[in-house]
Amino acid sequence: MQKRYLFAPGPTQVPPEVLLAMASPMIHHRAPDFIELFEQVRADLQWLFQTTNDVLVLASSGTGGMEGSVANFLSPGDKAIVVNMGKFGERWGKICKSFGVVVDEIAVEWGHSVDPGQIADALKKNPDTKAVFIQASETSTGVANNTQAIADIICPLADTILVVDAITALGVFDIRTDAWGIDVVITGSQKALMLPPGLAFVSVSKKAWALADKANNSYFYYNFKKEAESQRKQQTAFTPAVSMIVGLKEALRMLKEEGLEKIFSRHARLANAMREGVREAGLAIFPKESPSNALTAIQAPDGIDGQKVYSLLRQSYGVTAAGGQDHLKGKIFRISHMGYVDTFDVIMALSAVEMVLKDLGYPVLLGAGVGKAEALLRKSI
Amino acid sequence: MQKRYLFAPGPTQVPPEVLLAMASPMIHHRAPDFIELFEQVRADLQWLFQTTNDVLVLASSGTGGMEGSVANFLSPGDKAIVVNMGKFGERWGKICKSFGVVVDEIAVEWGHSVDPGQIADALKKNPDTKAVFIQASETSTGVANNTQAIADIICPLADTILVVDAITALGVFDIRTDAWGIDVVITGSQKALMLPPGLAFVSVSKKAWALADKANNSYFYYNFKKEAESQRKQQTAFTPAVSMIVGLKEALRMLKEEGLEKIFSRHARLANAMREGVREAGLAIFPKESPSNALTAIQAPDGIDGQKVYSLLRQSYGVTAAGGQDHLKGKIFRISHMGYVDTFDVIMALSAVEMVLKDLGYPVLLGAGVGKAEALLRKSI
Numbered sequence: 001m002q003k004r005y006l007f008a009p010g011p012t013q014v015p016p017e018v019l020l021a022m023a024s025p026m027i028h029h030r031a032p033d034f035i036e037l038f039e040q041v042r043a044d045l046q047w048l049f050q051t052t053n054d055v056l057v058l059a060s061s062g063t064g065g066m067e068g069s070v071a072n073f074l075s076p077g078d079k080a081i082v083v084n085m086g087k088f089g090e091r092w093g094k095i096c097k098s099f100g101v102v103v104d105e106i107a108v109e110w111g112h113s114v115d116p117g118q119i120a121d122a123l124k125k126n127p128d129t130k131a132v133f134i135q136a137s138e139t140s141t142g143v144a145n146n147t148q149a150i151a152d153i154i155c156p157l158a159d160t161i162l163v164v165d166a167i168t169a170l171g172v173f174d175i176r177t178d179a180w181g182i183d184v185v186i187t188g189s190q191k192a193l194m195l196p197p198g199l200a201f202v203s204v205s206k207k208a209w210a211l212a213d214k215a216n217n218s219y220f221y222y223n224f225k226k227e228a229e230s231q232r233k234q235q236t237a238f239t240p241a242v243s244m245i246v247g248l249k250e251a252l253r254m255l256k257e258e259g260l261e262k263i264f265s266r267h268a269r270l271a272n273a274m275r276e277g278v279r280e281a282g283l284a285i286f287p288k289e290s291p292s293n294a295l296t297a298i299q300a301p302d303g304i305d306g307q308k309v310y311s312l313l314r315q316s317y318g319v320t321a322a323g324g325q326d327h328l329k330g331k332i333f334r335i336s337h338m339g340y341v342d343t344f345d346v347i348m349a350l351s352a353v354e355m356v357l358k359d360l361g362y363p364v365l366l367g368a369g370v371g372k373a374e375a376l377l378r379k380s381i
Numbered sequence: 382m383q384k385r386y387l388f389a390p391g392p393t394q395v396p397p398e399v400l401l402a403m404a405s406p407m408i409h410h411r412a413p414d415f416i417e418l419f420e421q422v423r424a425d426l427q428w429l430f431q432t433t434n435d436v437l438v439l440a441s442s443g444t445g446g447m448e449g450s451v452a453n454f455l456s457p458g459d460k461a462i463v464v465n466m467g468k469f470g471e472r473w474g475k476i477c478k479s480f481g482v483v484v485d486e487i488a489v490e491w492g493h494s495v496d497p498g499q500i501a502d503a504l505k506k507n508p509d510t511k512a513v514f515i516q517a518s519e520t521s522t523g524v525a526n527n528t529q530a531i532a533d534i535i536c537p538l539a540d541t542i543l544v545v546d547a548i549t550a551l552g553v554f555d556i557r558t559d560a561w562g563i564d565v566v567i568t569g570s571q572k573a574l575m576l577p578p579g580l581a582f583v584s585v586s587k588k589a590w591a592l593a594d595k596a597n598n599s600y601f602y603y604n605f606k607k608e609a610e611s612q613r614k615q616q617t618a619f620t621p622a623v624s625m626i627v628g629l630k631e632a633l634r635m636l637k638e639e640g641l642e643k644i645f646s647r648h649a650r651l652a653n654a655m656r657e658g659v660r661e662a663g664l665a666i667f668p669k670e671s672p673s674n675a676l677t678a679i680q681a682p683d684g685i686d687g688q689k690v691y692s693l694l695r696q697s698y699g700v701t702a703a704g705g706q707d708h709l710k711g712k713i714f715r716i717s718h719m720g721y722v723d724t725f726d727v728i729m730a731l732s733a734v735e736m737v738l739k740d741l742g743y744p745v746l747l748g749a750g751v752g753k754a755e756a757l758l759r760k761s762i
């Protein structure tokens with residue numbers, strides 16, 4: 001018997017309370033039970049998004065939310081600025097191109113965050129840019145952006161919207177949708193929301209709705225205006241993923257009970273302990289600056305294949321982490337500490353990493369990283 | 382305490398075995414557990430679809446599968462024939478228009494099925510038609526089409542594909558994807574597949590793939606070629622709805638255990654008993670011909686509001702059925718007998734209908750419809 005531990009940066013662990021809620025008998029989405037459920041969930045999502053904007057619920061992966069956030073707001077030939085600092089920034093570019101949007105890509109070396117000044121410069125060069133697409137947290141590299149500073153640049157502009165992929169940011173660290181003036185914020189269910197994958201969420205500002213009124217692109221399923229009209233009446237345009245929404249209600253209840261401030265400080269504390277533990281174990285984290293509190297990307301030491309670390313974590317210790325993507329494959333491995341996680345998730349992850357590296361012949365002082373994390377995470381009496 | 386019964390035409394009842402499977406701890410979609418699971422599920426889906434074609438699994442409502450089946454195969458300006466015999470046929474037209482497809486709509490009076498000859502005539506008028514879009518079972522009216530006869534017309538054509546929305550047909554009655562030569566077959570999870578909503582499935586023939594190679598439209602999430610490439614490697618292009626796929630494995634196991642022939646004869650027997658019971662209770666079914674075995678649309682008697690029947694079923698008896706849509710609102714109510722249903726689902730539904738109509742002052746002989754169903758459903762010793 002080998003127990004299994006899930007430390008991948010999505011799907012993340014789902015609390016038993018949520019799994020149980022999702023196992024309730026099916027209800028019909030056009031009936032009063034659903035209407036009551038959906039009203040609660042929509043209000044709680046506004047709390048999580050720190051917004052009074054509509055937060056649309058879509059039956060889709062996060063990528064569907066990203067696609068809708070291009071197709072609904074931009075027409076073919078419109079200009080957009082895309083920040084590419086990893087696989088998901090690259091995806092913004094691909095989606096834009098699929099919908100005929102003219103892309104000015106700010107290429108940031110993977111492992112770094114974007115300098116907001118670069119976005120300001122790009123906007124000066126193309127003041128007719130309709131939208132700027134960024135990641136608040138780039139999952140492929142484990143790097144966070146300074147979303148507030150970027151929002152400060154774009155918020156005052158009358159005809160440019162900021163679209164933030166916050167899929168591994170929302171519910172991890174502070175993203176103030178309304179206070180910072182972010183037009184479109186996207187997240188998915190399988191990250192800090194502690195649910196299985198299958199739902200995407202998108203908040204839409206007034207400025208973004210105005211842009212949608214003028215836009216003209218090809219879409220049907222991701223019709224945000226139609227969704228918003230339905231969802232304001234506690235309905236969805238198409239059949240919603242009912243059991244996921246039942247689980248969402250429970251997950252949001254748990255998150256509200258903890259409160260935003262504590263959720264953010266928990267993630268910050270765990271992420272810090274993970275990073276310090278990694279360093280103490282004689283390893284280096286991959287981010288060159290502003291590591292995301294959602295996950296830690298760890299550099300595979302010289303001569304050690306990151307994919308081998310990933311495989312051995314699973315095979316020898318039952319721990320599912322993630323490897324590197326594209327040109328980072330083999331160079332890094334990634335451990336999530338996002339969502340339903342506490343002290344001992346970090347301890348176990350560090351312990352497994354120490355043992356695997358020792359197994360691979362790397363000179364780790366067993367217990368060193370764990371000891372550092374203990375020092376940082378223990379309760380002071 | 383009022384027990385609840387779900388007889389809506391989707392979501393349908395989910396077996397406890399499936400709910401329990403879905404409540405298993407989350408697994409990672411890039412890890413070996415998922416690969417093994419997905420391989421099994423893909424093979425079982427081919428069995429259900431009666432095909433050797435790829436059956437793509439999408440995190441989406443059925444409508445997303447419909448959208449992808451327009452966007453991937455047709456370019457703006459291409460011609461398509463759409464059969465509109467209800468709300469979902471109408472939807473084919475709307476999706477085609479969203480993607481710039483030129484639509485020749487065959488409007489069939491709601492409650493009737495399409496005469497395959499009309500499709501043959503429309504194809505003669507426009508031999509350069511790229512695709513014909515139909516419903517195998519139109520959920521809004523409870524009418525089935527003669528899909529085989531329609532396939533017989535289109536199968537021999539070299540450059541025209543048949544796209545079948547089988548969302549309330551597959552797993553209810555016989556749809557022979559390969560034997561009849563249907564190019565694209567779509568279904569959703571929340572119908573005969575006995576799962577919550579959140580997954581769409583699409584099978585794609587060689588002829589359809591050849592069309593996709595030439596097509597040019599705007600899409601990213603519903604990229605069938607990219608999905609097929611991933612799914613042939615037991616992966617998905619974007620994060621899959623993992624817990625739904627875990628449930629799917631169990632649902633397919635249950636369906637395989639019963640076998641296709643028995644699944645179809647069970648649905649036929651239950652549907653027949655429902656229709657005969659309805660008539661015996663002094664009511665009329667709405668379909669003027671070829672009623673679908675997935676659900677029974679019942680005409681509200683003169684002077685009785687169908688929406689009132691729907692509401693009282695819920696309020697007085699805990700039974701969730703469905704009302705009519707669009708211009709049928711108030712004129713019909715609909716009872717599903719699709720998916721995880723047996724004798725007593727039909728008995729309970731008929732009993733509830735008898736009682737509600739009596740409550741509304743309609744002269745029903747209580748027990749008459751139920752008695753008829755009993756006569757048809759009892760085991761002869």
